[in-house]
Amino acid sequence: MIAVFLRWERVVAIPKVRSKSEEKRQQIYDAASKLFCDNGFAATSMDLVAKNAGVSKQTVYSHFGSKDELFVATITARCEEFLSTSTASPKDSDPYTTLCQYAEHFLALLLSPEALAIHRICINESTSYPHVSRLFYKAGPERVIAEVRDILAEYKQQNILAIDDIHTAATQFLSVIKGEIWMHKEYNIEKPISMDKVTLYIQNTVRHFLVGYGYHPA
Template structure:
């Protein structure tokens, strides 16, 4: 069998495992979910799962990373874009991901089980919010190098930006509450971007010419 065919089959099995694991985690909860249940849902052996993932924590983290990758949340942004366009694109991608039903369900799952399952909370944070903030911080560093933003603490800036995006729109959706009239992703992203541009505008001497 050609190497390319074997690789494609392996990737397909990995994707099937991730899809099955996401469904099992959401249906049964993290603590009750078992590798046997994931194997049965994916139609593979448990040995096949362990060939791809070391344990349940590793599998859960991979589920979170796969959601971000499939939604291209932190895919590279065009280097020719200015600060507003870059922040708007990244902000929209992130908020659209956060508002998806499966994302909200995973968030609720982690929040409910984190006190009893600290390893779950760690896997979720490192694979989701932590990775996301690191990618946004790198994007901000690039904007700073180009003289488009005043960047001294990119991690803090990324934290502020994601915090503004995960404000009222996200919280109301998470809680199943109605949205105020006129509330939208565009509005939430624009408000966060405007605030970032005002707060971290480059000085005239540091602006790109």
């Protein structure tokens, strides 16, 4: 049921023919993504990004005006990949099927090494660099919440779900989906969780969530 549960793969097609400027931008982006994940925000300088990307510092700044902008670009790109590959649609299926599909996709992203690394960066550096967490939240989680909000709003409009506060319901859904599965990965608990257990967890969680809003899956 969950094909990419522990591995988030980049699936956005990259044009086969790119200009030199586009190639350099991709080099910078790739280098920055790895450095942010490996070293954190504070320890990643634009000089280091330029060195690892094999370009000049001036070239880095010509594509990204600041380190903040570069950090946001890496988060935004991952979020766009996630949103563009999500197949969950309230127009094509019932709430149970749609939300189960979304939960699978969401967990695949959430448990990817990059997502876990960025989350730890925001926690570890939130005191010295509080704006980093704000940048991350706006570029990533806030957009995912908005997508879930849109899905739930569509079902509410169809009188399938009885939801008064769409935003709260969306954040509740994402929070309960994370659950123990995310904690095992985040806290490096070695006890493995079987795929069958993951599937059952998603199904039961989605079912309980929907019952709370007046929908009873078959």
